[in-house]
Amino acid sequence: MKLGIVGSGVIVQEFLTITHHLKETELTAICYTERSRETGRELADRYHIKQEFTDYEEFLNSGADTVYVALPNHLHFSFAKKALEAGKHVIVEKPFTPTYKEAVLLSELAREKGLFLLEAITTLHFPNYKKIKEMLPALGDIKIVQCNYSQYSRRYDSFKKGQVLPAFDPCCCGGALMDINIYNIHYVVGLFGRPKRVEYFPNVEKGIDTSGILELDYGTFQCICVGAKDCKAPIANNIQGDKGCLYQDTPVNVCKSFQVFLNDGTSSFVNENSYEHRMVDEFIEFESMISRKDLETCYQLLDHTLTVCEVQNIARNKAGIVFPANA
Numbered sequence: 001m002k003l004g005i006v007g008s009g010v011i012v013q014e015f016l017t018i019t020h021h022l023k024e025t026e027l028t029a030i031c032y033t034e035r036s037r038e039t040g041r042e043l044a045d046r047y048h049i050k051q052e053f054t055d056y057e058e059f060l061n062s063g064a065d066t067v068y069v070a071l072p073n074h075l076h077f078s079f080a081k082k083a084l085e086a087g088k089h090v091i092v093e094k095p096f097t098p099t100y101k102e103a104v105l106l107s108e109l110a111r112e113k114g115l116f117l118l119e120a121i122t123t124l125h126f127p128n129y130k131k132i133k134e135m136l137p138a139l140g141d142i143k144i145v146q147c148n149y150s151q152y153s154r155r156y157d158s159f160k161k162g163q164v165l166p167a168f169d170p171c172c173c174g175g176a177l178m179d180i181n182i183y184n185i186h187y188v189v190g191l192f193g194r195p196k197r198v199e200y201f202p203n204v205e206k207g208i209d210t211s212g213i214l215e216l217d218y219g220t221f222q223c224i225c226v227g228a229k230d231c232k233a234p235i236a237n238n239i240q241g242d243k244g245c246l247y248q249d250t251p252v253n254v255c256k257s258f259q260v261f262l263n264d265g266t267s268s269f270v271n272e273n274s275y276e277h278r279m280v281d282e283f284i285e286f287e288s289m290i291s292r293k294d295l296e297t298c299y300q301l302l303d304h305t306l307t308v309c310e311v312q313n314i315a316r317n318k319a320g321i322v323f324p325a326n327a
């Protein structure tokens with residue numbers, strides 16, 4: 001793919017370190033803000049990105065066939081929409097869009113135009129995650145699922161001092177559900193599909209959830225997802241069935257090794273991931289999907305993204321967390 005990148009922040013800088021793994025990707029352009037000109041120029045130089053822009057329309061008229069939207073959450077929808085309208089394939093950072101309605105609009109536009117539209121969510125693309133799916137039947141009937149992704153954020157220190165960065169800013173569609181618990185939602189929905197009922201119990205400060213507990217009722221079993229940026233705990237994901245339990249002690253967006261303990265006393269340790277950096281598998285799948293013109297797989301992933309957006313949107317609505325842009 002001929003990839004154009006919008007943004008020059010933390011995730012772009014991380015992504016660029018893995019681009020040597022992408023044998024079918026050419027970095028054709030980067031679009032950054034005037035205020036980040038120095039950083040943008042430095043990234044373009046270091047990673048041999050051919051063209052630089054501060055104007056998004058001009059960037060869209062450049063030679064990229066795919067646009068990677070790596071901007072604060074509230075900009076995902078408008079930037080992705082413009083790129084699709086310009087006939088580009090689009091990779092959107094997580095969380096896809098703040099509202100389900102926006103996600104549906106983008107999805108319809110991509111399908112109408114026969115374009116790729118992908119959410120950059122690492123979880124779904126790990127060999128370990130695919131193995132978890134494969135091993136689920138061994139656990140018997142699922143009874144309880146628990147995912148705890150609690151990571152104290154340095155940005156929370158700034159937040160308490162009055163400096164509200166995008167990850168905690170309602171105007172940027174931030175918060176613990178959008179920033180961190182969204183990973184748990186992807187993990188659970190990817191394994192079990194759409195829950196029957198969704199409830200969210202957040203800790204709210206200055207109008208934003210700094211942590212919270214999401215309850216997903218699957219009818220035949222219950223699931224709890226904890227996402228916190230204001231406190232920490234050992235990471236733990238447990239999928240408990242009547243024949244055994246699957247335990248993982250790394251965040252779901254990293255999805256390293258896991259263990260399966262069966263009630264017959266046997267256990268196994270599994271690790272099928274081969275790359276150290278979490279972004280390699282997803283981007284290798286994206287470039288391969290685009291070069292194979294495999295829209296079917298893309299739209300299956302997009303259906304999954306839509307379900308995740310619906311779940312997070314229901315959760316926020318029920319908890320009364322409304323972003324000013326969507327009020």
Ligand SMILES: NC(=O)c1ccc[n+]([C@@H]2O[C@H](COP(=O)([O-])OP(=O)(O)OC[C@H]3O[C@@H](n4cnc5c(N)ncnc54)[C@H](OP(=O)(O)O)[C@@H]3O)[C@@H](O)[C@H]2O)c1
Binds near residue numbers: 006008011031093121
């Ligand atoms: N997949 C993952 O593991 C992962 C990890 C972290 C973040 N993310 C996601 O990635 C997205 C970005 O997060 P981040 O941590 O990289 O945030 P960040 O460090 O704040 O970077 C955001 C970037 O967007 C730029 N930007 C803002 N408005 C722009 C515009 N109109 N045109 C071009 N660039 C613009 C910012 O430039 P200025 O600084 O000049 O405003 C900055 O370079 C978020 O949606 C986040 O959820 C994903």
